[in-house]
Amino acid sequence: MLRPVYQERASLSDTLSVLLIGNQREDDPITDTFDEILLIITSNSDIRIQTKHYSDGQRKAAMHIISEQQLLHWLLVGTNKKIIDWLILGKIYFDRDEYAERLKQRLSKEPLFGRGIKMGMELAKMIRAYNEGKIHFERKQYMDSYLYAITSLHHLARMVAIKHNTLPENTVWSQMKKIDPAVYKLYEELIGSEEELEKRLNLVFLASEFFIHNHTNEASEHLLNILSRKVTWNIQELHEHDELSLYSSDLEFFIEYLIDKRLIETTNVESKNDFLFHREYRIAREY
Missing domain, CATH: 3.30.460.10 (Beta Polymerase, domain 2)
Incomplete structure (x- = not known):
């Protein structure tokens, strides 16, 4: 036929x-x-x-x-x-x-095709949700903070699954029971503990900070490897790169985070305006 x-x-x-x-x-x-x-x-x-x-x-x-x-x-x-x-x-x-x-x-x-970029994308999403949740927490907007905390942990779980060469499923928390019980326990504490919401959120944000720090080097390798292919990049070039474009709206946020962690450096390039420079990006010399 x-x-x-x-x-x-x-x-x-x-x-x-x-x-x-x-x-x-x-x-x-x-x-x-x-x-x-x-x-x-x-x-x-x-x-x-x-x-x-x-x-x-x-x-x-x-x-x-x-x-x-x-x-x-x-x-x-x-x-x-x-x-x-x-x-x-x-x-x-x-x-x-x-x-x-x-x-x-x-x-x-390589059963988990593109493991590096998958980890990077999940870390970028986790950091954004963590930051949004932390801002609401500091303003004592605990219910809004709770929603971002759940999202942050969801991206953490997906990133941990990918780190273990496992494709994250819809039932990612069932996966976490076997893959990383500590991450599952954190999620369980947030949604099921009888502690006050403020205390639960504080615990999650402290733990999230620890997990983000521990995974930053590995999860940023994909982005940093691409940056190393040229001396400097402007932001438009980064957005138009086939693989980096998959980071979508999280790309610039992730880059700023990596600048803060001294994994990426900025450099000023002359523009037509005498008072303004173009801001470009390169891999940190110490990396």
Whole structure:
């Protein structure tokens, strides 16, 4: 049924790989209950995701055309877990320059694709939530502070899971029971203790400060490695970098935190205005 479809796609110069994923049972969630999934990876960045459904009257199939850029985004951010199953389980029907085969090999060696950037993104989100919560705490706005404390611990748990080469699940706190009981205990104290809310929050913020300090060097490696590739960067260049753009609105906040920790330095560059300089960034010389 699908042979003419994938043969047509394989003949296109921008097609990198064609994989076929068959279902293991009728209600198989990996194939979204379809009998077959045809996954086509293209180098054409104009096509992010394109989907078509087919049927021969009895069976049904879905074809997903995704750009290499979108595929790498999913793998790095971890927002589409089934794509990893498709790559691992898929039977390769066309593979330009062994693109899919090399990707499969990398996934088998590195199950948690992009571990460094994942840790960095979670630390950046944790620090932002921690700071927001601490501000509300100091203003005695304890309920608002509580919401940020929960968010901060959630990103801590995800970061710890990633550190242990485990993809964070929706049930991340069940994971923490096994992976890091100390982090789970902190969460349990916050939501279940009979202590006054003020005392619980104070404990969480003290502990969060400790965890942030302990994970900063490892979780910032990805960002610092990219900075080391050039002498200096302006903020627009950092935002436009393919991987750093995934930090989104947390990027500048994270950079300022790393400046405070003396892992990043700033330098002033002349501008057209005699009274203003462009602020640029570089990796700290001591790093």
